[in-house]
């Protein structure tokens with residue numbers, strides 16, 4: 372089975388890296404094509420993938436094609452993808468916002484079109500990904516998607532009506548979390564701690580807190596209460612965040628991302 376990537380930016384590079392590192396995929400069977408050839412060349416040198424210079428060349432060689440260009444670019448490449456698309460080829464789009472219905476319409480109702488939404492932590496094999504498929508999709512196709520994307524982290528199947536909110540809380544939210552970690556660290560710098568040390572401590576604490584939520588199965592607010600001693604220090608910070616609309620600010624950000632995702636249709 373040959374796998375091809377159109378657009379070799381951050382995400383395709385991360386997926387190729389994961390597939391190569393897993394040893395479950397032979398890089399001789401991975402193909403890539405990018406607008407500027409430098410990125411293709413880098414992946415050819417680094418992982419031994421097969422470089423293509425045109426979409427036509429790639430489409431003629433692969434069984435599975437991953438569309439990994441920006442959503443705003445997708446409409447300009449789909450006519451060429453359609454022109455060379457064979458009936459038994461599998462198309463996977465990782466573009467934000469572009470629905471299965473849109474992709475099917477652009478590709479003349481092609482039967483095997485799927486959406487996957489990974490996140491940037493794929494670069495270190497820690498993506499939280501989801502996928503959606505048309506109702507008639509075979510288990511074999513679902514297995515193929517899971518095997519590919521398990522090489523960069525975890526993946527769950529979701530109905531497409533939840534895809535947009537997954538994109539926000541699973542795939543845009545790493546940016547929020549990076550911002551939060553940096554804010555904690557910067558606040559520590561104000562208190563005299565070196566930035567590098569502060570970043571390591573803040574990131575490690577966020578990692579531990581996330582594991583606590585996943586493993587303890589306790590309600591997050593019950594965990595908040597366990598940190599807040601009566602008359603103690605933490606309660607001062609928690610009430611300060613609440614007075615500054617902490618939850619409201621997060622909701623506003625989630626809604627802003629989701630609104631933009633819907634506008635990409």
Ligand SMILES: NC(=O)C1=CN([C@@H]2O[C@H](COP(=O)(O)OP(=O)(O)OC[C@H]3O[C@@H](n4cnc5c(N)ncnc54)[C@H](OP(=O)(O)O)[C@@H]3O)[C@@H](O)[C@H]2O)C=CC1
Nearest residue numbers: 378379380381382405406407439440441442466467489491
């Ligand atoms: N970044 C993220 O966190 C996530 C992104 N996504 C989705 O993944 C997709 C890719 O995002 P990302 O990797 O971040 O973006 P990048 O900008 O890093 O990569 C996009 C690549 O597409 C290439 N490209 C542009 N036009 C063409 C074309 N006509 N033919 C071939 N290649 C082309 C660009 O080439 P050039 O070098 O010439 O500019 C670039 O390398 C997007 O649709 C995004 O919505 C999904 C989940 C998370």
Ligand SMILES: O=C(O)[C@@H]1CCC=N1
Nearest residue numbers: 467490538542543544
């Ligand atoms: O902002 C973006 O375009 C991408 C989509 C999901 C996460 N980042």
